[in-house]
Amino acid sequence: MPSTKALVSGLSLLLQIPTTQATATDINHINPLIGSTAGGNVFTGASLPYGLAKPVADVDGQNTGGFSTDGSNVTGFSSLHDSGTGGESFPCEDGGIAECGFTKERRKRGYKLDSVKAEPGFFGIELVDGFKVDMTAARRTAVYRFSFPSSGAEGDGAVSTDPVISIDLTDLWESRQNASISVDVKNGRVKGNGTFLPSFGAGSYQTYFCADFVGARVKDGGIWVNDRAGSEPKELFVTRGFNNFYLQAGGWMSFEQPDEGDTITARVGVSFISTEQACSNGESEVPNIEGDFDKLRDEAKKAWGERLSPIKVTPGNGVSDDMLSAFWSGIYRTMLSPQDMTGENPLWESDEPYFDSFYCIWDAFRAQHPFLTIVDPQAQSRMVRSLIDTYKHEGWLPDCRMSLCKGWTQGGSNADVVLADAYVKNITGIDWELAYKAMVNDAENEPLEWSYEGRGGLQSWKSLNYIPFLDFDYLGFGTNSRSISRTVEYAYNDYCLSVVGQGIGKDDHTKYLSRAGNWRNIYKEDQTSFLENGTDTGFTGFFQPKYMNGTWGFQDPIACSALASWCSLTSNPSETFESSIWEYLFYVPHDMANLIELVGGPDTFVKRLDYFHNSGLADIGNEPVFLTVYEYHYAGRPALSTKRAHNYIPRTFNASNNGLPGNDDSGAMGSFLAWSLMGLFPNPGQSVYLISPPFFEAVEITHPETNKTATIRNINFDSSYEKIFVQSATLNGKPYTKNWIDHAFFTEGMTLELTLGEAESDWGTRKEDLPPSLSDTVVQNGMRRA
Incomplete structure (x- = not known):
């Protein structure tokens, strides 16, 4: 933000x-x-x-x-x-x-x-x-x-x-x-x-x-x-x-x-x-x-x-106009930016599209770009091509860009996530060899000014396998902070790089797959957390800053949370960016199974996630919290993700003039709301959509390229939202027990029907029903598959 x-x-x-x-x-x-x-x-x-x-x-x-x-x-x-x-x-x-x-x-x-x-x-x-x-x-x-x-x-x-x-x-x-x-x-x-x-x-x-x-x-x-x-x-x-x-x-x-x-x-x-x-x-x-x-x-x-015609909604009896207004207005804001400035770029000549106002990718990669991928894949393709063309002419993929200028980097090199998301979802028109070269550049070469492009601390990242607290970094210059949030983001960036590399047959993809586990190196098992009034939160094990010599530093896990002071690049810079250690603990999107095991198993993970949201530590007005609303799926409790979404909507997302909990950030908040109301939520960079019942009777999305229509329909829909829990599901008429679905749902035009009830059921709770995690990966025919 x-x-x-x-x-x-x-x-x-x-x-x-x-x-x-x-x-x-x-x-x-x-x-x-x-x-x-x-x-x-x-x-x-x-x-x-x-x-x-x-x-x-x-x-x-x-x-x-x-x-x-x-x-x-x-x-x-x-x-x-x-x-x-x-x-x-x-x-x-x-x-x-x-x-x-x-x-x-x-x-x-x-x-x-x-x-x-x-x-x-x-x-x-x-x-x-x-x-x-x-x-x-x-x-x-x-x-x-x-x-x-x-x-x-x-x-x-x-x-x-x-x-x-x-x-x-x-x-x-x-x-x-x-x-x-x-x-x-x-x-x-x-x-x-x-x-x-x-x-x-x-x-x-x-x-x-x-x-x-x-x-x-x-x-x-x-x-x-x-x-x-x-x-x-x-x-x-x-x-x-x-x-x-x-x-x-x-x-x-x-x-x-x-x-x-x-x-x-x-x-x-x-x-x-x-x-x-x-x-x-x-x-x-x-x-x-x-x-x-x-x-x-x-x-x-x-x-x-x-632009909005791919989406159709059957609201259902009793659904308010305010709910519909919040939904369509959120979608609308996802397409205000980035801005198509093709023909208006004085910096270089190119036949490729030029988009500006990526403001910023740290905000947009989580929900906005995945949303455009399903409703406007042609525009998303042009945006990805623009990012790659910017690398070609300026040497780096942007993380933030506005008015032809390089914007400040907030975390990792998250254009890598946008590119990986486009790759796994078969966005067409992309030069993937050049795209991979751009991503490798982020992972291997440190720019002199990593405050607005690329990554800093790469010497330590490669040798120590984490970003150290008070790093000795003489290769480049930037705000020497955010060692925790940069570590977990770099790990996911490298995972995304490995996905593209493996897909196009690059031998070095295993190196980046190995680096994807670096987040574990800043996890301190015995770290406790207390609220400002001295109350013990009751949980042990958090990320902590670590010096170059391997000894631990300290940042209060609640610092930079909604219960403490604001932390940004210039205002109270800390080892996490705009969010607390509590929040960043949940940012291991490629290996949630490993994280859940690390903190003590599914039951402990659910209790910790509940505490995070119920205590006021969570800031729903900032983008890092988005995925945490739906991470109960990975612990085998998809019903709790649904319950959590209904806790925030319409209480903090609604149709009033103050109907957003925080800065919309060029459509980031709007896309979170749109996904939530449609009944799916993406884990960007992966072909994974977490299933939660729509807030409407049915939603249809017609893929603009295949012209096939995907449908999500609620059986026993209840506009008072008493019946919000999935009891059973069918996909194209056949029983479906997984609590997630992949991108083929959209491109092939499948129909997902969810039978709802008032109580949590055992649907989507078995281990085999959970979304894929890196640590659960097996090798089949030389390819890694969940």
Whole structure:
């Protein structure tokens, strides 16, 4: 969960809204405002699936995603967001520019909460002084429609003179380094560009915009600096300013008084290549500025409908609209990012796709990318190809990337998991030789700056078989922390590497399979754990930091948990990242059977997992907890996974504006919810889906490539959720006792029927019914199979 600041690419004019739909009725259940307050940080504006242009209103409150329903003030409207990026325009109409407030502090206005309208392909809002702004989007173009308020007595029809629209060359967190703008009054066009800093990474990036205004005659225009404006000159170059004195600056245009009911429309083309390309993007995507608004809005809805069409739901009697809204809205958010920036990459020339805003893979690999694999495998293939092409041209697979910049690495090299997941699920179009080369590079070569690419500590990883506490690492440089979380993540990364290597016939895959067991080297059998009030948790055996000489360090197992202090890269860095040792103990996704045996067997494991979730140690608002909800399956208690999911849904995941327990992280929370409501949960990097009854009567997923439909159906479905436990199951009409299923379920279009009851049964509890684990692997015909 990166702490994303609202990074606004200062020059685009407005923002965008996402749209989704699977059938004609499902589109009505999408609510982009879910998670728009209380730290959900969702992007609520207009967008195409994986679209670059993302217009929305920006506020001065919770503005990581640009807009929030927290009742704060609107500071402008901008067109680029990364679950939190933008550049702003703002309307005013005070009879000229003299009384217009140009700086954020002077121009900010409250908004009417009941005026906010967000739906697939559209965002609209009315400010307290009567300004109304509607917006929609094409792939690289945002369109805004401004309606100006009447003046004088209510109902007299009078309209203020000289409406003014200003364009601010800044971003929400004021990272702009320099920028330029030119105002063409004759043609009603404003062009600009600027250099900005990424919100969770290193380096800088440039964006370009081209804004065209129609609907009223342009009377004048010019520039402004620090709340002073003039009609001459028409061009401006501005730097950041001196020390803490940040220069606010931009351009403006005034318009002839519009007739009552008339609007001014702005088309804003955006680009990462050049101003000329920004203009070309706008002209080609939106040739008729005024007339195309409703067309674009309709096309956006259609585009979302096509992307979501593989999924169909039979809700069942009594299922609430809120449950359906939470479901479809969660799916919708999985396709806002990564953003398809093919043709907008100035860093290298390539015939391969280019996706950006992997924000971050540490968040997304667990549920979002596996979800796209089943509903949009073509897009997932293009994303994987983009990751590999980034390795080809920049030398490393990214772990986090936004706005052409390298984002901070949070744990391991988790693009490896995304690639392995694509491999085991037969995603097509991938050069697997090159993919394997990229993964081996992560495992064998340490970069100089492993804070934003690759892995650090590889010398110790290879010689000591763990990442040491206070490692002596002179080969590369990064935040020398997270020795526990990096150890367990590197182990799984190497497991994923071994899977791909074995599959394509590489002899060295056994080396990485051996390294996959390195997590055991930081397990301290006699380590105890106490709560802050001194209460013994009653469990012994936890991961602990270990020095290079093999002696143990210490980190309190509850540190960095929801009961203690927050730990991140920069805030209280520790030996675990954003989660506690309690949470990371459960992160052995490839060998849960070995972990369960290590902590004392299935009964002890279940008690420990119960304590983790019931005590408040678990943070459902952060991604490492996701798999722990369903790990009861590995202990032969799948019913407890179901019970745990119902404990969190709808209590912490629901259809309210604060209906997410934490940062959505570009769709991570949405995908966790979607999987849970559908009745399956992935163990990414493996062809394993853990079975838990859907929250609906039935769900169908039609594979976009094989065109075969997989169905999960509940028998005895009960919308009051008293009957939530599987009593028996059939697969294609035949008895099925395993508590998991593989990817062929989707590609071959199987039907899984679950008969439900009110009590836990013995279904899925036998050893032979459990999901595969590495330590249970046997060799058959030279291939490892569960």
